[in-house]
Amino acid sequence: MQKRNVVLSIVLTFVTCGIYGLYWMARMTKEVQELSGEKKTASGGMAALFTVLSCTLYSYYWFYQIGGSLAEARRQRGLSADSVSNMTYAVTTVVLTILSIIWEALSSMGDFAGALENGEDPMVTAGVLGMSLVASACFSILTACVLLFMIYRRADDNPRIVYILMAILRTNLFTTAFLQASVNDLLDHGESQYEGER
Amino acid sequence: MRIEKRSIALCIILSIVTCGIYGLYWVYKLTEDTHAAVGRRTTASGGMVILYSIITCSFYLFYWQYKMGESILEAKKQRGLSADQNIPIIYLVLCLFGLAIVSEALLQSSLNDIVDFDSQMTEPLTQPVAPAPTQPVAPAALPDSQPQPTQSPDGNQEDKKD
Numbered sequence: 181m182q183k184r185n186v187v188l189s190i191v192l193t194f195v196t197c198g199i200y201g202l203y204w205m206a207r208m209t210k211e212v213q214e215l216s217g218e219k220k221t222a223s224g225g226m227a228a229l230f231t232v233l234s235c236t237l238y239s240y241y242w243f244y245q246i247g248g249s250l251a252e253a254r255r256q257r258g259l260s261a262d263s264v265s266n267m268t269y270a271v272t273t274v275v276l277t278i279l280s281i282i283w284e285a286l287s288s289m290g291d292f293a294g295a296l297e298n299g300e301d302p303m304v305t306a307g308v309l310g311m312s313l314v315a316s317a318c319f320s321i322l323t324a325c326v327l328l329f330m331i332y333r334r335a336d337d338n339p340r341i342v343y344i345l346m347a348i349l350r351t352n353l354f355t356t357a358f359l360q361a362s363v364n365d366l367l368d369h370g371e372s373q374y375e376g377e378r
Numbered sequence: 379m380r381i382e383k384r385s386i387a388l389c390i391i392l393s394i395v396t397c398g399i400y401g402l403y404w405v406y407k408l409t410e411d412t413h414a415a416v417g418r419r420t421t422a423s424g425g426m427v428i429l430y431s432i433i434t435c436s437f438y439l440f441y442w443q444y445k446m447g448e449s450i451l452e453a454k455k456q457r458g459l460s461a462d463q464n465i466p467i468i469y470l471v472l473c474l475f476g477l478a479i480v481s482e483a484l485l486q487s488s489l490n491d492i493v494d495f496d497s498q499m500t501e502p503l504t505q506p507v508a509p510a511p512t513q514p515v516a517p518a519a520l521p522d523s524q525p526q527p528t529q530s531p532d533g534n535q536e537d538k539k540d
Contacts, residue, residue, distance in 0.1 A: 220487070240472065240480045245487070248462060255460075326471075336463035344468055348475050 181211055183364045186357045202228040204356055205242070211363060212246050216253035220245040243347055243355060247340040250359060254366055262339040263365035264358050269331045269342055272354055277324040280349075281317045288313045323349050381411045383490045386483045393479070401479075402428050405442075408485055412446055415453040415492050421445045443469040443481055450488045457495055 184207075193201040206224035213219050221227050221242055230238040251261035288309045295305040327345045334341055339358070346355045384407070393401035406424035413419050421442055422430060430438040447466030454461035462468075465488075472481040 237477070237480060240477055241483055241487075244468065244480075244484055251462075252460065330464075330467070334464050334467075338462040338464060340462055341464040341468050341471070345471060348471070348477075 181214065181367065183367050184360055186360050186364070189360065190354070190357055201356065202231070204360075205231065205239075208356060208359055208363070209242070209246065212250050212253070212359075215363070215366065216249040216256075218249055218252070220249055240344055240347055243343040243359075244340050246359065247343045248338065250362055250366075251338045251340070254362065257366065257369075259366060259369060261337045263362045264339070266331050269358075270328055273324050273327050273331070273346070273349075276349065276354065277320050280320055284313055284316050284320075320349070381414050381489060381493050381496075383493045384486055386486050386490075389486065390479060390483065401482075404482065404486075405431075405439075408446065408482065408489070409442075411489050412449045412453070412485070415489060416449045416456070420449040420452075439478060440470060440473055443473040443478065446485055450485065450492075453492055454488070457492065457499075459491070459495060 184204075189200070189204055193199075193204065206228045209221060209224040209227045213221075213223075222230060227238070227242055231242065254261055254263075292302075292305060292309055295309075296302060323345065327342070327349065330341050330345060339362075343355045343358070346358075389400070389404050393404060406428055409421060409424040409427050413421075413423075421427060427438070427442055431442070444466045447469040451461050451463070451465050469481040469485065472478065472484075
């Protein structure tokens with residue numbers, strides 16, 4: 181088992197339009213199952229397959245179970261449940277929310293230009309697009325607020341709730357990155373000590 | 379009442395195939411099993427949960443999910459299992475965002491874990507001293523699931539409660 185560069189993995193996932201993300205998910209499943217010694221999800225390849233078949237619904241289940249197993253494995257080795265700080269979660273949430281709103285605004289402008297070329301009424305189109313933009317921005321901001329609240333006020337330092345909320349915000353990619361960061365930290369600090377104890 | 383393990387994949391497939399009718403039965407069984415695992419009623423009984431959720435246009439389910447999370451937490455603590463304090467919130471959030479099927483699957487998965495744990499705990503009790511786990515809360519939790527000396531045939535569903 182070896183560490184994986186988090187930034188490189190994110191870039192590769194973008195470049196391959198998510199295909200690498202599935203491979204990453206499969207590998208992560210295998211590694212976490214080995215580290216924790218418990219098997220709470222389908223095996224690596226099947227987990228990726230189920231995610232595709234269930235239109236990402238399975239990934240919520242996956243984040244919950246893998247997050248729990250990893251936190252348990254880290255605790256067994258005397259580490260904290262999570263290696264990522266609250267600050268990192270908060271900054272990621274805010275940046276991603278702003279980026280997603282900007283993205284929505286840009287794509288609305290593109291739709292508006294397209295509608296004008298088709299000779300539709302500019303006022304009506306602007307109204308409809310504006311409404312949907314405001315609605316989706318409100319949803320993003322609301323979810324981000326819930327997420328920020330849960331990051332700082334969760335009752336347990338187990339990061340599962342954060343993973344699931346991030347997945348709902350459609351930032352699954354970064355959730356896998358946080359999992360990877362925790363695995364890397366475990367391999368850095370926990371493994372040698374744990375081997376010694378056994 | 380003994381709880382039985384149930385395959386999550388099968389439950390979800392049956393719910394889809396029967397257009398949600400099996401889903402109602404699943405909610406009923408989840409409620410009854412969770413109550414059996416905790417050893418007391420934490421919400422309305424299984425049948426009433428279904429009735430309430432139909433009357434309230436499924437708004438009751440939000441409350442139900444939260445309470446089920448709390449109950450699972452309590453059941454796990456009774457058995458000395460590690461449990462995430464955020465479970466009730468996680469179930470509620472998933473339900474609020476229209477992912478109730480995911481939280482039902484998670485609930486079933488936790489129940490299956492509890493069934494596994496109980497069957498492991500009751501079998502070695504005949505041996506000298508089973509390595510009992512530390513039980514921080516309510517030590518009198520397990521007797522529900524101890525096998526009776528005269529084992530009743532499986533599939534026997536008598537209602538002894540109340």
